Amino acid sequence: MADWIMWLIAAGVLVALELFSGTFYLLMIALGALAGALVASLRIDLPGQMLAAALVAVAATVLLRRRRRNEPAKVDAARDPNVNQDIGQPVHVPQWHGNAARVMYRGALWDVELEGKPAPGTAPEAGTFTIREVRGSTLIVGVP
Numbered sequence: 001m002a003d004w005i006m007w008l009i010a011a012g013v014l015v016a017l018e019l020f021s022g023t024f025y026l027l028m029i030a031l032g033a034l035a036g037a038l039v040a041s042l043r044i045d046l047p048g049q050m051l052a053a054a055l056v057a058v059a060a061t062v063l064l065r066r067r068r069r070n071e072p073a074k075v076d077a078a079r080d081p082n083v084n085q086d087i088g089q090p091v092h093v094p095q096w097h098g099n100a101a102r103v104m105y106r107g108a109l110w111d112v113e114l115e116g117k118p119a120p121g122t123a124p125e126a127g128t129f130t131i132r133e134v135r136g137s138t139l140i141v142g143v144p
Helices: 003-021 025-041 045-069
Strands: 090-093 100-105 109-114 125-135 138-142
Touching: 003 025, 003 045, 025 045, 090 100, 090 109, 090 138
Parallel strands: 109 138
Antiparallel strands: 090 125, 100 109, 125 138
16 A cells, blocks of 8 residues: 555544544644655655654644634633623612622522622622623622
8 A cells, every 4th residue: 555545544534533632633643644645645755754744743733832822811701791791781789698689680580799708897788780790690790
């Protein structure tokens, strides 16, 4: 069997394994295997094929790492105003029970927790707070 066919089989196996991992690193190594197949089709000996495959795989992996490093940090969906329209909206808390309360917001009763801990010996006062996070049916609020 020709060398380039072996390289293509290796690339196919790596792509199939990549479907189970979802990390793209095996895909980068598969690109290296494709480079090895290309070099093998040019009738270059095995060490040259392996060198080409290794160089392409390493370069592709480095480029993938750099690309991921430059991506903006992911924001938790519970705190992202682009995902949840309630983030940043005001809510009036008429009375606190410790660090929690129940309020009517958008036509439904919600549990409310105050973001952070109040100073020891102090209780939060009633008033208008800003929604900072939504965890299930609990609104995490903070001082506007």
